[in-house]
Amino acid sequence: MNFKEKLLRTADINKSWLCVGLDPDMGKLPETLPKSIDGISQFLKEVIDATKDIVCAYKPNSAFYEQFGVDGISLLKDIIDYIPKKIPVILDAKRGDIGNSSRMYAVSAFEHLNVDALTVNPYMGYDCVKPFLDYKDKGVFILCLTSNPSAADFQKRLVNDDSKAAKMIYELVAEKALSWNDNDNCGLVVGATSPSELSEIRKSIGDDIPILIPGVGAQGGDLEASLKAGGNSNGQLAIINVSRSVLYPSNKDDFADKSRERAMELVAQMRALLF
Amino acid sequence: MNFKEKLLRTADINKSWLCVGLDPDMGKLPETLPKSIDGISQFLKEVIDATKDIVCAYKPNSAFYEQFGVDGISLLKDIIDYIPKKIPVILDAKRGDIGNSSRMYAVSAFEHLNVDALTVNPYMGYDCVKPFLDYKDKGVFILCLTSNPSAADFQKRLVNDDSKAAKMIYELVAEKALSWNDNDNCGLVVGATSPSELSEIRKSIGDDIPILIPGVGAQGGDLEASLKAGGNSNGQLAIINVSRSVLYPSNKDDFADKSRERAMELVAQMRALLF
Numbered sequence: 001m002n003f004k005e006k007l008l009r010t011a012d013i014n015k016s017w018l019c020v021g022l023d024p025d026m027g028k029l030p031e032t033l034p035k036s037i038d039g040i041s042q043f044l045k046e047v048i049d050a051t052k053d054i055v056c057a058y059k060p061n062s063a064f065y066e067q068f069g070v071d072g073i074s075l076l077k078d079i080i081d082y083i084p085k086k087i088p089v090i091l092d093a094k095r096g097d098i099g100n101s102s103r104m105y106a107v108s109a110f111e112h113l114n115v116d117a118l119t120v121n122p123y124m125g126y127d128c129v130k131p132f133l134d135y136k137d138k139g140v141f142i143l144c145l146t147s148n149p150s151a152a153d154f155q156k157r158l159v160n161d162d163s164k165a166a167k168m169i170y171e172l173v174a175e176k177a178l179s180w181n182d183n184d185n186c187g188l189v190v191g192a193t194s195p196s197e198l199s200e201i202r203k204s205i206g207d208d209i210p211i212l213i214p215g216v217g218a219q220g221g222d223l224e225a226s227l228k229a230g231g232n233s234n235g236q237l238a239i240i241n242v243s244r245s246v247l248y249p250s251n252k253d254d255f256a257d258k259s260r261e262r263a264m265e266l267v268a269q270m271r272a273l274l275f
Numbered sequence: 276m277n278f279k280e281k282l283l284r285t286a287d288i289n290k291s292w293l294c295v296g297l298d299p300d301m302g303k304l305p306e307t308l309p310k311s312i313d314g315i316s317q318f319l320k321e322v323i324d325a326t327k328d329i330v331c332a333y334k335p336n337s338a339f340y341e342q343f344g345v346d347g348i349s350l351l352k353d354i355i356d357y358i359p360k361k362i363p364v365i366l367d368a369k370r371g372d373i374g375n376s377s378r379m380y381a382v383s384a385f386e387h388l389n390v391d392a393l394t395v396n397p398y399m400g401y402d403c404v405k406p407f408l409d410y411k412d413k414g415v416f417i418l419c420l421t422s423n424p425s426a427a428d429f430q431k432r433l434v435n436d437d438s439k440a441a442k443m444i445y446e447l448v449a450e451k452a453l454s455w456n457d458n459d460n461c462g463l464v465v466g467a468t469s470p471s472e473l474s475e476i477r478k479s480i481g482d483d484i485p486i487l488i489p490g491v492g493a494q495g496g497d498l499e500a501s502l503k504a505g506g507n508s509n510g511q512l513a514i515i516n517v518s519r520s521v522l523y524p525s526n527k528d529d530f531a532d533k534s535r536e537r538a539m540e541l542v543a544q545m546r547a548l549l550f
Contacts, residue, residue: 150400
């Protein structure tokens, strides 16, 4: 089963397009847990146990693990291994390098950590993305339009194109992703903070490409607008990633229940719209 | 002493702008060494011993270590720690994420691994680069125009700009880097495969910003042309990175001598031109 089949199946069974971002922050750990790698491990595993029947995927961000050095990479592997095999894991690492090096990053993500999908950065072009796409059963989410304010610095630059109407760099990335999708394993990352652009991107890429949508919650994006703008004509493949607001609603020992409660609020909104 | 001072001092003492890329490839290890992490460690340390008086910096590429999983990260730390403290280490990891996450990557590179400089990807804009630049004593090399064929996909797109002459995305990146250089710690990455563009970029950024230039050797870039095009008006700050051709000239037990020989050939060309 390839990444997209696994994603669609989990979304269907769990009736959810919620992806929980597993981004450990030592300073926000519940006060009942030790402020250590072990404390983080216990915390994330309890959150996984409390949400695994209401998510479509989990997304650990590599930066939050790398901050702890070698021990953090062991923790990342441990957390990925803990997630039930039927739930897809998207590693948010925003990798990309010349072909030879991208191949090594692909080995790291897809063979050592054994995740189902990876986020990649398109700045260096096709030959840097292809080594990831060559893993036919794995998903590759290409950064398109991100949710941060400075996304405008380069992504929103209007490009001259001799043959067609002018378009922005992020629109060109979406167009390229569609043309790179021979293995049906391309995805895009588009922030929830731009619902109108999200809607235009979905129209331009059609129904088949999943869109990973960060920025709902702490960053201010709207859930319903994102689902409507990002979903395909069947209401599918708009993956709503929420990290901080689901992970840290409580710093007491009820944290897992509160995480589930917060996740369930979001999922209830999704179900009212889509399932 | 900040990164640039350390770089200039080492280049001056060693009379060299050669940066050796420490990119371990198990398949190319000398046949006398075990095909293992220990074998790689021994190999890289012997290459470092054989070249440390004729380089301006070392550049390990994170991908080549991450390919070995957790053990690879320990190896990376071990190799970085082995490099004499007076020689700057540039970690080639091409990181970049929203501010919160970039801060974690900065902790990983600058505090855990304790490297002197890092390569970063500009696609997400200023707020994703700033957390790295905030480390005033560390260098931040921003990808500008890379040496791979697909660099043209996005980097060479012509951007409409109301106020000024049209420019390409990579020229805009160079212009931004200059404006982000408040701490005098910005650098650029420009491939040796484009000497005329390299020369234009050096003119546009002035004398103060170091340029990391991969692509000489295995990728076909010319050493002399790159030094002339990338150097400032004092013939400084064009860092020529060579990986494969210095690391793997021999697979016998004379490998360290051969590495030094190959490095010395390049350095001799540099000295004839610049020192």
